[in-house]
Amino acid sequence: MSGYTEGILILLCINAIAAMGVSLLTGFTGIFSLGHAAYMALGAYTTAILTVQHGIHWLPAILLGGVVAVAVAYFIGVPTLKLMGDYYAIASIGLGEAIRLILENWQSVTRGARGYPGIDPYTTLPVALAFFVVLAAFMFNLINSRFGRACKACRDDYIASSLLGFHTARIRVLSLMISAFYCGVSGALLGGFLSFIQPVMFDMLKSTELTAVVVFGGLGSMSGSILGTAVITLVTELFRPISQYRMLIYGAVLVVIMVLRPEGIMGNREFLSWVKAPFRRRA
Amino acid sequence: MRADLRSPSSIRERGDPSLATLIQQVINGLSLGSVYALIAVGYSLVYSILLFSNFAHGGFLVIGGYICYGTLRTFGTGIWMSGALALAGAGLAAVLTERLAYRPIRERTNVTLYLLIASMGMSIVIENIFVIVAGGRFRALPPVIPTAPVNLMGLATTSAFDLLSLVSAVVFLGALQLFLSKTRWGLAIRAAAYDLRTAGLMGVNVNLLISIVFFVAGALAAVGGIFLSVRYTLYPQLGAITIKAFVAAVIGGLGSLPGAVVGSLILGLAEMLTAGFISSQMRDLVVFSMLVITLLVKPTGLFGKSVSEKV
Numbered sequence: 206m207s208g209y210t211e212g213i214l215i216l217l218c219i220n221a222i223a224a225m226g227v228s229l230l231t232g233f234t235g236i237f238s239l240g241h242a243a244y245m246a247l248g249a250y251t252t253a254i255l256t257v258q259h260g261i262h263w264l265p266a267i268l269l270g271g272v273v274a275v276a277v278a279y280f281i282g283v284p285t286l287k288l289m290g291d292y293y294a295i296a297s298i299g300l301g302e303a304i305r306l307i308l309e310n311w312q313s314v315t316r317g318a319r320g321y322p323g324i325d326p327y328t329t330l331p332v333a334l335a336f337f338v339v340l341a342a343f344m345f346n347l348i349n350s351r352f353g354r355a356c357k358a359c360r361d362d363y364i365a366s367s368l369l370g371f372h373t374a375r376i377r378v379l380s381l382m383i384s385a386f387y388c389g390v391s392g393a394l395l396g397g398f399l400s401f402i403q404p405v406m407f408d409m410l411k412s413t414e415l416t417a418v419v420v421f422g423g424l425g426s427m428s429g430s431i432l433g434t435a436v437i438t439l440v441t442e443l444f445r446p447i448s449q450y451r452m453l454i455y456g457a458v459l460v461v462i463m464v465l466r467p468e469g470i471m472g473n474r475e476f477l478s479w480v481k482a483p484f485r486r487r488a
Numbered sequence: 489m490r491a492d493l494r495s496p497s498s499i500r501e502r503g504d505p506s507l508a509t510l511i512q513q514v515i516n517g518l519s520l521g522s523v524y525a526l527i528a529v530g531y532s533l534v535y536s537i538l539l540f541s542n543f544a545h546g547g548f549l550v551i552g553g554y555i556c557y558g559t560l561r562t563f564g565t566g567i568w569m570s571g572a573l574a575l576a577g578a579g580l581a582a583v584l585t586e587r588l589a590y591r592p593i594r595e596r597t598n599v600t601l602y603l604l605i606a607s608m609g610m611s612i613v614i615e616n617i618f619v620i621v622a623g624g625r626f627r628a629l630p631p632v633i634p635t636a637p638v639n640l641m642g643l644a645t646t647s648a649f650d651l652l653s654l655v656s657a658v659v660f661l662g663a664l665q666l667f668l669s670k671t672r673w674g675l676a677i678r679a680a681a682y683d684l685r686t687a688g689l690m691g692v693n694v695n696l697l698i699s700i701v702f703f704v705a706g707a708l709a710a711v712g713g714i715f716l717s718v719r720y721t722l723y724p725q726l727g728a729i730t731i732k733a734f735v736a737a738v739i740g741g742l743g744s745l746p747g748a749v750v751g752s753l754i755l756g757l758a759e760m761l762t763a764g765f766i767s768s769q770m771r772d773l774v775v776f777s778m779l780v781i782t783l784l785v786k787p788t789g790l791f792g793k794s795v796s797e798k799v
Binding site for chain 2: 231235237281285287288291292294295296298299303306307310409413416417420449453455456457458459460463464467
């Protein structure tokens with residue numbers, strides 16, 4: 206396998222991990238985020254600082270990166286997710302920008318806007334693939350668990366689900382924390398893949414991309430999000446020569462999908478049920 | 489701000505926390521805040537009717553700015569004519585955005601998440617149309633708005649531009665207030681903000697009403713866009729500054745128009761006082777900390793309706 210193909214596959218795994226996190230939040234719990242790149246940044250910087258400056262092995266460092274993202278998500282989520290409406294969406298923009306500004310200005314720890322070089326390239330294909338498989342297995346079980354069904358109930362009708370005894374605010378916060386963990390790990394792996402990170406890599410455009418991928422794949426479909434990631438990552442590679450039109454196409458695709466097919470590629474079905482459907486007896 | 493940066497004597501004064509600097513920064517802050525208010529009010533107006541954050545709002549501001557720039561440069565029209573064209577153009581663009589992107593979604597479902605994502609797509613589209621058509625360059629508007637220093641009764645010096653933008657914002661916000669409180673359509677909009685469906689059942693033409701709301705929001709954003717492109721410069725990503733207007737709307741209470749104005753003024757003051765007395769790198773950080781503090785202490789904002797979960 207050539208280095209280029211391997212690089213794309215690693216990137217695919219990293220993007221898919223982040224997309225699964227955002228998918229749980231946006232697709233399954235119905236909370237819209239415009240700042241998930243911030244959690245990736247937290248994971249990436251925590252891992253980079255722990256491995257480079259404190260010589261900690263990369264595996265616990267990546268997990269700690271995820272944990273830091275979870276802690277921040279908790280502090281942002283508790284006040285904002287109690288409210289219905291677009292409060293979290295706006296708070297997430299604020300959070301994203303604030304974290305990026307802190308990373309840029311806290312020279313002594315993060316080395317500022319010029320970026321953080323010299324990260325050990327620990328993200329090889331087996332590592333990325335292993336993380337992807339483990340996290341995907343966990344996520345696919347999670348969305349069919351009691352918790353996953355509670356998330357969907359909150360998304361579809363939070364009044365009815367709270368009447369049924371679900372603690373909706375707590376479920377929303379927990380969903381945010383899990384999604385922050387996925388994004389933190391994804392950011393940490395990205396740092397190990399590029400061995401260089403920069404605050405500007407985690408700006409609002411990256412956050413938008415994360416959400417766009419999930420919408421494109423289908424809100425409420427985990428396999429759709431992974432498919433969406435694959436399509437967008439590969440199309441990005443193909444469109445590299447006409448990169449100035451890339452974002453225009455992105456935006457237009459988002460609008461067109463919302464107008465024509467708001468359920469995205471997969472709708473809210475999973476890939477397996479889609480394959481099995483023709484063989485199933487009609488009830 | 490722009491005028492006093494050029495003269496070295498006022499730079500020396502800036503570090504000195506004297507009364508003159510304070511007055512100057514307060515005026516600057518009110519002026520910047522009033523521009524935020526123009527943007528935040530339109531955004532809040534749309535939110536109060538359709539209950540979703542219109543992220544394409546920043547695009548309307550950029551459209552207004554570029555129309556003003558384009559007509560000034562190519563046709564040599566005066567600022568009044570260009571300004572009027574910019575207002576009308578941005579208003580129409582907002583109506584068109586609503587017709588093309590939001591109405592089909594609105595008619596099919598009441599999931600506001602879809603509207604939110606479509607608006608995000610529209611904001612990317614508008615920004616990148618200008619990147620491709622006009623290029624990513626920073627453009628300065630021709631000197632149509634006076635920026636000469638003005639002395640305020642010997643107390644402080646400020647630029648004519650700051651006073652002008654403050655006065656214009658007051659005029660436009662006053663006109664909006666009159667429109668909302670004295671006209672039939674204003675009454676309909678207030679009714680729709682209370683309950684869109686019921687307003688529709690009472691015989692209000694909901695689609696026309698939403699178009700009017702978008703036109704007003706787009707036109708107000710264009711006024712903000714013209715003043716922002718004089719204050720800073722004009723470039724496709726200028727719309728990103730609406731984030732601060734969103735923050736202001738949250739501080740004031742989402743969907744509340746007086747809240748949007750008060751929140752914007754607070755934000756403008758905080759930003760300018762930070763820039764004047766602490767450091768201008770900190771001003772954005774102060775803005776976002778204020779957002780987080782508001783959400784922690786009083787999440788519904790200063791004038792917000794209670795939207796908290798009861799359970």
